[in-house]
Ligand SMILES: Nc1nc2c([nH]c(=O)n2[C@H]2C[C@H](O)[C@@H](COP(=O)(O)OP(=O)(O)OP(=O)(O)O)O2)c(=O)[nH]1
């Protein structure tokens with residue numbers, strides 16, 4: 344052990360609300376715009392929790408902003424909280440199953456979206472952390 348090595352700087356963990364929106368055996372995915380962190384990959388819609396918001400409130404807001412659906416916060420079920428270090432960013436993926444919503448999902452920021460059978464998620468490329476999220480989903 345080299346006791347003179349400086350400690351790794353403490354990076355702020357970004358708290359992200361992630362929504363697995365379910366609809367009869369399918370799940371909603373969206374493609375992240377190219378210019379964003381992990382851009383071009385598929386994701387479960389969601390985004391950063393802002394100050395003063397609960398995770399469910401943040402998730403409902405992000406689902407509205409990104410895919411134009413109104414999720415029922417009472418029908419959200421916590422799946423897992425996963426911390427993941429991408430090297431350039433550390434995220435806490437606070438992931439929820441969304442069992443009820445209204446509205447028609449569409450990519451409000453022009454991003455492609457799809458409803459995918461849970462068994463077919465392997466056909467899409469996600470950020471690295473999502474492998475664990477998908478594993479947890481399949482255990483349900
Ligand atoms: N929404 C979402 N983010 C994910 C997933 N997997 C994963 O590693 N992430 C990472 C990528 C980003 O670093 C972070 C989410 O940030 P974001 O860019 O969606 O945040 P946001 O919607 O609030 O966007 P903004 O404030 O930057 O405009 O979490 C996922 O499945 N869904």
Ligand SMILES: [Mg+2]
Pocket residue numbers: 388389390391405409
């Ligand atoms: Mg987002």
